[in-house]
Amino acid sequence: GTSAAQTRSAALEEQLARDPGRFRVLTGDRPTGRLHLGHYFGTLHNRVRLQELGTEVFVLIADYQVLTDRDVADHLAEHVENLVLDYLAIGIDPARSTIFTHSAVPALNQLLLPFLSLVSVAELGRNPTVKDEIAHSRQSSVSGLMFTYPAHQAADILFCKADLVPVGQDQLPHLELTRTIARRFNDRYGNGTSVFPEPDALLSAAPLLLGTDGTKMSKSRGNAIALSAGADETARLIRGAKTDAERQISYDPVGRPEVSSLVLLAALCLDRDPRQLADEIGGAGAAGLKSTVIEAVNEYLAPIRARREQLAQDRGHIRRILREGNERAQAVAETTLDEVRSAMNSRY
Ligand code: ATP
Ligand code: MG
Secondary structure, three states: OHHHHHHHHHHHHHHHHHOHHHOEEEEEEOOOOOOEHHHHHHHHHHHHHHHHHOOEEEEEEOOHHHHHOOOOOOOHHHHHHHHHHHHHHHOOOOOOOEEEEHHHOHHHHHOHHHHHOOOOHHHHHOOHHHHHHHHHOOOOOOOHHHHHHHHHHHHHHHOOOOOEEEOOHHHHHHHHHHHHHHHHHHHHHOOOOOOOOOOEEEOOOOOOOEOOOOOEOOHHHOOOOEOOOOHHHHHHHHHOOOOOOOOOOOOOOOOOHHHHHHHHHHHHHHOOOHHHHHHHHHHHHHHHHHHHHHHHHHHHHHHHHHHHHHHOOOHHHHHHHHHHHHHHHHHHHHHHHHHHHHHOOOOO
């Protein structure tokens, strides 16, 4: 569960502080829209921090995964370029980190076949995140891809033998499945050695930021505040966010999830303790809380937004970064696939 993963994340942070070069990171996003504050404080901030520590970072744009909960990937190329822009604007450096789309890396996708053989239909069907996504999906029936994408995600993570995955809380069941697949592959084919690591999730202080409707902030649920939104739009969205009727502001994530998620958002932008900040806002009510959040978010994002606008002038540069990232990822995937085929005795 989440609290075990938080304890584990704290232990991982200690190891990171001692030896950041020991880890290899993979994490990513679906190109379904622009990145938002949930991404930023849930995972993006950690990606940049790890890159700066000197850890090798792979950033995946999961374009095949768009098709899990819709029939057609609308505006795909545009979304992909927007993700790259968001990454660069927050500080991902393509000279040190590899940005790629998984559809451009055939050797990665080939891992899906042996991996699917290692999990049961019952295990796939139990996944709580997939169940939640099916409930929010626009489709009337569940596609085979929706059912199996967590195994595809295991290929995304294991193709580069990543052992650390900075993600939000919704990804914990998928990480568990990835660990299971790695372990079973090693047991069945490793011949006493371990071909794949069993990767850990790295949770941030905001593993589940809520959107303006009080459910998980998500690109495709119309409840998100995009990093690239304007200051006025940000203010309007935050003013409309769901809260509760109590005048006194407090930080109580279990009892008052909507109010507490707003307090946490402001606290993260201001680098403050959320409990202290809630005490200070005190009797100012939801309106006072929202004013604090709006100011904090807009100030925090101002330099990121300015950088993004500048980078958006050169689309050719964005496409070049992707081409280079895809090439690097393909080379890594081919090496791993060779190893997998040798282990499985299918290299003739
Ligand atoms: P979609 O609605 O299209 O699924 P999304 O907003 O859920 O979009 P993803 O691309 O599915 O975004 O997720 C990318 C990463 O961001 C994952 O690691 C996920 O855990 C993290 N993440 C997404 N939303 C949040 C959130 N509200 N709080 C914390 N982390 C989040
Ligand atoms: Mg999602």
